[in-house]
Amino acid sequence: MTSTITAFESSPDRGRGLARDMRVRWALEEVGQPYDVRLVAFSEMKKPAHRALHPFGQIPTYEEGDLALFESGSIVLHIAERHAGLLPDDANARARAITWMFAALGTVEPPIVDLEIARLVERDKTWFEQRLPLVEDRIRNRLGELSARLGNAD
Ligand SMILES: N[C@@H](CCC(=O)N[C@@H](CS)C(=O)NCC(=O)O)C(=O)O
Numbered sequence: 001m002t003s004t005i006t007a008f009e010s011s012p013d014r015g016r017g018l019a020r021d022m023r024v025r026w027a028l029e030e031v032g033q034p035y036d037v038r039l040v041a042f043s044e045m046k047k048p049a050h051r052a053l054h055p056f057g058q059i060p061t062y063e064e065g066d067l068a069l070f071e072s073g074s075i076v077l078h079i080a081e082r083h084a085g086l087l088p089d090d091a092n093a094r095a096r097a098i099t100w101m102f103a104a105l106g107t108v109e110p111p112i113v114d115l116e117i118a119r120l121v122e123r124d125k126t127w128f129e130q131r132l133p134l135v136e137d138r139i140r141n142r143l144g145e146l147s148a149r150l151g152n153a154d
């Protein structure tokens with residue numbers, strides 16, 4: 001069944017793949033599943049029709065028959081659980097892979113999003129220049145920890 005995902009109609013990154021629909025598109029491409037993309041205008045995202053799919057009025061969403069999902073991590077996990085190729089078969093290896101999915105979304109991504117938000121909406125604040133190095137340091141530390149664990153692994 002062809003699923004439908006939502007993405008920004010006019011993306012802040014001008015369609016260069018930095019919005020969170022990219023990870024869903026990537027997962028679908030990896031498992032070779034066809035999908036449609038419905039582009040949503042900012043003005044539509046906070047209206048009831050879209051909020052019925054996404055309580056926070058955001059993208060991406062995912063519709064497949066009568067199943068509607070939001071949260072990019074949950075969508076990617078759903079795709080990975082239903083199609084071979086993204087998660088290992090071994091139960092422990094699978095649990096470790098899912099742990100890393102949570103780590104990516106819950107531990108690695110937040111400081112990076114914090115920088116994005118600072119640059120987009122805090123630039124005109126008097127404290128912006130003072131706060132910026134703190135935000136950047138948190139990213140550097142977190143990526144350093146990630147790099148230390150990954151080492152030369154794939
Ligand atoms: N935790 C959510 C975050 C979704 C999210 O922040 N989406 C952004 C685009 S990448 C969005 O729709 N921003 C517009 C808004 O929040 O109004 C996920 O991973 O799907």
